Amino acid sequence: MRRLLLISVPYLWLLALFLVPFFIVLKISLSDTALAIPPYTPTLDLGAGWAGLKGFFAELDLENFWFLTTDDLYWKAYLSSVWIALFSTLLTLIVGYPIAYGMAQAREEWRPTLMMLVILPFWTSFLIRVYSWMGILSQEGVLNQFLMWSGVISDPLMILNTNTAVYIGIVYTYLPFMILPIYAALEKLDISLIEAAEDLGCSRFQAFWLVTVPLSKNGIIAGCFLVFIPALGEFVIPSLLGGSQTLMIGKVLWEEFFNNRDWPVASAVAVILLLILIIPIILFQRNEQKQREAEG
Amino acid sequence: MKKRMLTAVASVALFAGAAYAEEVRVYNWSDYIDEELLTKFEEETGLDLIYDVFDSNEVLETKMLAGGSGYDVVVPSGTFLQRQITAGAFQKLDKSKLPNLANMWDVISERTAAYDPGNEYSINYMWGTTGIGVNVGKVKEALGEDAPMNSWSLVFDPANMEKLAGCGVHFLDAPAEMIPAALNYIGENPDSHDPDVIAKAEGVFMPVRPHIQKFHSSEYINALANGDICVAVGWSGDILQARDRADEAGNGVEIAYFAPKEGAQMWFDQMAIPADAPNPDGAHKFLNFIMDANNMAAASNYVYYANGNKASQEFLEEDVIGDPAIYPDEASMANTFTTTPYPAKVQRVVTRLWTKIKSGT
The missing domain is CATH 3.40.190.10 (Periplasmic binding protein-like II)
Incomplete structure (x- = not known):
């Protein structure tokens, strides 16, 4: 009995925080728009009993999903989001790995401080930090002022409102999610393995490439998923830092919802986004499980 | 113990209910009011004013159509107002609670009636x-x-x-x-x-x-x-x-x-009261406060938008009422479309x- 109770906790969690909201969205994606409150029809009327339930299901259809295939905007937006998320994950890895490596190499008494420094930005609101980037990157912003003052450039660089700014924003925001798992993997690394490799004739770089990197693989994978998954559906960063040409599915979803007042199509977009995300999430789960088994 | 707990819960509920009734929640466009007016409203009425802002009709409309926004006064523009009235998002104004309606400017009221026939649901805040x-x-x-x-x-x-x-x-x-x-x-x-x-x-x-x-x-x-x-x-x-x-x-x-x-x-930005406003009485007080000639003039002097309030015009500063970019002359007025x-x-x-x-x- 107790065992059953223990097992049921994560499932209840999953049910309440994932499945129930998902089915609400799925239900809306199968209905039609209406000029009413809420702006779709049919709404479930439990008062009418069995007949009401039957009538409700009879009115649902897949029309909105078909609609998504009639316009190339949607798959282009999905593709472009996947691309932006992949590229920024790669950038985050390139920036994050050396930082994590440096932290793991630092003297023992320094590590808590370094860890603190990585986490510290979270003490400020995410929105304020993105707005500060607008102040840094804008035409008359700090960066341009500095570069012009130092004579590196003569005309201000156009960074804000471009994809470059989006990449900077995503890398900056998600960097700790990359650093922490890699650091956790590197910290556990047995230094004698590197020494052994060097004794056996590896150069320092070879030892790093053949020993350190493979042993931190799980940290890298975990970090990449933790960055990729939220970056794919990102809305705030592209809408604040990105320009009009930045096409991401989060923005398309917003437009369906707010400009078209078409909750059913917006929900259909969200359902597909979730299906796309399920693949990396399952891969991530598998990786975690393999790791646990290896350790156990 | 149990009994005491019940009393505690009841008094919290009572308190929450009372606190709620004393609040007026207004959802207006960003950079759209002289903030001193907000304090003035609280001082005059003793109500707590909670003032939030948005910058697009679409955001407001989604909140209205979702229902339960919790706001007592919102400010959609004409075309959006018209559609939301059709959807049943607003309640009719109780004009007996709005004596300052007499201050409104017929030139503007006639135009806003195209969106809200008879101005039954809304008052003009500003236009531009x-x-x-x-x-x-x-x-x-x-x-x-x-x-x-x-x-x-x-x-x-x-x-x-x-x-x-x-x-x-x-x-x-x-x-x-x-x-x-x-x-x-x-x-x-x-x-x-x-x-x-x-x-x-x-x-x-x-x-x-x-x-x-x-x-x-x-x-x-x-x-x-x-x-x-x-x-x-x-x-x-x-x-x-x-x-x-x-x-x-x-x-x-x-x-x-x-x-x-x-x-x-x-365009015309209209103040209206959502059908499910928690405090419609407070909302009417706010609308009446805004339609006061002095208050409306203070708002326009601050944000440089024309308003639909005839009586406020004598209190407007010269660089507002005299600026054709704000109060266009008749020729420029004719050169506008809705x-x-x-x-x-x-x-x-x-x-x-x-x-x-x-x-x-």
Whole structure:
């Protein structure tokens, strides 16, 4: 009995925080728009009993999903989001790995401080930090002022409102999610393995490439998923830092919802986004499980 | 113990109920009021005023259609108001609680009745035009002394836009105003609901699109004032606020607003009470407070928008009532147009076109 109770906790969690909201969205994606409150029809009327339930299901259809295939905007937006998320994950890895490596190499008494420094930005609101980037990157912003003052450039660089700014924003925001798992993997690394490799004739770089990197693989994978998954559906960063040409599915979803007042199509977009995300999430789960088994 | 707990719960519930009744929640556009008025309202009525802001009709509309927004007073523009009334989002005003209705200006009430017949659901807060704000110095630098600043060709002619791209151009992210402006520019009916006519707007935007830095509906105030951008298609009062901020900063930036000679859209922001407002009584008090001649004048003097309040006009400062960019003379008034709400099918065409214009896809 107790065992059953223990097992049921994560499932209840999953049910309440994932499945129930998902089915609400799925239900809306199968209905039609209406000029009413809420702006779709049919709404479930439990008062009418069995007949009401039957009538409700009879009115649902897949029309909105078909609609998504009639316009190339949607798959282009999905593709472009996947691309932006992949590229920024790669950038985050390139920036994050050396930082994590440096932290793991630092003297023992320094590590808590370094860890603190990585986490510290979270003490400020995410929105304020993105707005500060607008102040840094804008035409008359700090960066341009500095570069012009130092004579590196003569005309201000156009960074804000471009994809470059989006990449900077995503890398900056998600960097700790990359650093922490890699650091956790590197910290556990047995230094004698590197020494052994060097004794056996590896150069320092070879030892790093053949020993350190493979042993931190799980940290890298975990970090990449933790960055990729939220970056794919990102809305705030592209809408604040990105320009009009930045096409991401989060923005398309917003437009369906707010400009078209078409909750059913917006929900259909969200359902597909979730299906796309399920693949990396399952891969991530598998990786975690393999790791646990290896350790156990 | 249990009994004591119950009493505690009951008193908390009571307290919460009481606190709720004393609150009035207002959802208005950003940069749209003299904040001293908010304190004045609290002092006069003893009610707690919670004042939140938005910068797009779409955001407000989604909240209204979702229901349960918790707001007592909201401020949609005319076409949006009309559609939301149809959806049943608002309650009729209790005019017996609004003695200051006598202050309202019939010239404006007649026009707003097109959206809200008989003005049964709303009062006019402010109105204005959608036009062009320019950084005079930078635009002359880019286009020469005879830059067509009072014409839509400044932003719709690719030759001009190419030269302006370097100093930065923002467009409003408001398809219901940008598309009519483009249609008006090419001599079509700006209020057309015919998808074939609306599609012609694409031809206006596509050639200038690469030169537009951003589509946004509130950032341009600061961006213009700081000198970050040199041209913005925006709302009259917002651009005049940018002018003032630049003056205050003393950064040498000179901003001017133009209602283009080809015609500018005139719009009306209306205060209304949601059907499910928690405190409709407080909402009426707020509306009546706003319609007071002195208060309304203070608001207009602060934000540089014209209002629909006749009695307030004697309290308006000369640089507000005397500025044709704010209170247009009759000739310019005749040179404005208004629009009506798009039906759902046409709305989809408009939004899709707008996405294409913004993203190129």
